[in-house]
Every structure is written in C-alpha cells, then in structure tokens.
Amino acid sequence: MIVKSKGIVLSYMKYGDTSIIVRIFTEEGGYGSYIVNSIRSQKSKKSIGHFQPFTILDLVLYVKETRDLQRISEFKSHYPLHNIHQDLIKSSITLFLTEVVSKLLQSEQSPNPELYVFAEESIKAFDEIVKGVGNFHLQFLLKMGPFLGYAIDDIDNLFSSTDKLVPTNENHEIMDSLMKEPYGYEVKMTRESRSTMLDTILEYYQHHAHISKPKSLEVLRSILN
Structure with a gap:
C-alpha cells in the first residue's frame, strides 16, 4: 500500500553497505521505522542530510502491514530549517x-x-x-x-x-x-x-x-x- 504523509525525522542508523533505517513520526501513521535504500551510495541523487533530527519531510511510504520495517520510496523537504542544525x-x-x-x-x-x-x-x-x-x-x-x-x-x-x-x-x-x-x-x-x-x-x-x-x-x- 502506498501512503503519502508528512513526517518528522527523529534519528537514523546505518543499515547494510548503503542504506539506513530511519525513525520517523509521521502524520498518517504515527511513530515507525523505515528503510531508505542506497541513500549512502555514491550514486545516490539524494542527500542523507534530509534525515537530520527534526527535519520535516514529504514522504511516499510503501507500507505492508505484515512487516515491522516499512520502506520510504520517495522523500523531499517539506519545510527548510535554517538554524536548528547550524546552531x-x-x-x-x-x-x-x-x-x-x-x-x-x-x-x-x-x-x-x-x-x-x-x-x-x-x-x-x-x-x-x-x-x-x-x-x-x-x-x-x-x-x-x-x-x-x-x-x-x-x-x-x-x-x-x-x-x-x-x-x-x-x-x-x-x-x-x-x-x-x-x-x-x-x-x-x-x-x-x-x-x-x-x-x-x-x-x-x-x-x-x-x-x-x-x-x-x-x-x-x-x-x-
């Protein structure tokens, strides 16, 4: 099932050679863990900087209820933060x-x-x-x-x-x-x-x-x- 939602990043950890697992609080699904594939690959077109704590994202989630770990298929910044990560x-x-x-x-x-x-x-x-x-x-x-x-x-x-x-x-x-x-x-x-x-x-x-x-x-x- 595809779910579109806003989400607030809480933390992430490395997973495998190129992926991460992100803990996110989403508007549509609440708190959960999601895998982001190949974000740490040199060929990735997206920055891992999207997953700094408190970053607010627009998400497209691939949700399968039989799994504890869901997948983020698309993401982009919803609201750019200018000071939180620099101060x-x-x-x-x-x-x-x-x-x-x-x-x-x-x-x-x-x-x-x-x-x-x-x-x-x-x-x-x-x-x-x-x-x-x-x-x-x-x-x-x-x-x-x-x-x-x-x-x-x-x-x-x-x-x-x-x-x-x-x-x-x-x-x-x-x-x-x-x-x-x-x-x-x-x-x-x-x-x-x-x-x-x-x-x-x-x-x-x-x-x-x-x-x-x-x-x-x-x-x-x-x-x-």
Whole structure:
C-alpha cells in the first residue's frame, strides 16, 4: 500500500553497505521505522542530510502491514530549517528532544494527528526564535504532555506526581510561565533552576511513561552550562 504523509525525522542508523533505517513520526501513521535504500551510495541523487533530527519531510511510504520495517520510496523537504542544525545550542537541544520523544512514542505507534501538528509547529518556531532558546526543551516537553494523554496542565499536579519537594515560590512562577507562554518568551532563571525544572519534567515522564534516562542529558547540560 502506498501512503503519502508528512513526517518528522527523529534519528537514523546505518543499515547494510548503503542504506539506513530511519525513525520517523509521521502524520498518517504515527511513530515507525523505515528503510531508505542506497541513500549512502555514491550514486545516490539524494542527500542523507534530509534525515537530520527534526527535519520535516514529504514522504511516499510503501507500507505492508505484515512487516515491522516499512520502506520510504520517495522523500523531499517539506519545510527548510535554517538554524536548528547550524546552531550548537539548538542542535544539542534537538538531539536531546528527539531521544526523549522517541522513547515516549514507542508505545504510540498509531496516528496522533494533533500531536503531529503540535510537534511540527513547535519545530518551525524553534528554528526561528532568537530569545528563550535555552528554555525550549522545557517548554516543548511541558506543552507536549496533554497530546500524549498526560495532564500536565497544572503546576501543582506536575510536582505532586513526582517525589520532588514542593517547589519554591520562584520556581513555581517559572514553571507557570514556561507552560503558558509561547516559544521565544524569555523566562529568566538560574542554571540551577533550569536543571531542577528539567529533572522534574523527566521524572514525571519516567513515572508515567516508564522511559529510561536520556543518554544525551549530560551532554545537553554541559552545552547549556
């Protein structure tokens, strides 16, 4: 069956001598793994750069329901990103978020069009923002929760769902701003507060979605610090 869909690249790994296996969140099919044949061949007319994390693609997929690994037959850029892959901080945040999102979506392998729209619009905003870049991952994970069925719509609910202590009044206000304000809004906080917020959000998802600690977490911390 041929399926046309937009998709957000999360990661890829080499497969065989010239191919790759890509993990993509598609609008029509949800999270899945797809093989791209001969993309690493010297004769390939397409660039493997299409499969950088958070790249948004127009896809033609060859789907066979009896297979776990589907095939991408055609692809092209849907929306060119100008800054995410060139900026060190943005690229580090992107690698961290794609790892977390992959973990969260492994049990969400059915279409979730509302989540897809949220993710795509968030990526576009991230590519454009100049201010508040260092807080984007916090906002993204907070805003993503309701689309996965997790009611992170109240700060007290978020903190009481973990083993963390009740936040200080200052951190309470920071979290409230992160949840409510648009991307690019500058929420000023200390390095320690940002680290505490991230630990709390990750603990929430570890508690509810049973995801493991992201391997890229320490790399992100070192870049942001």
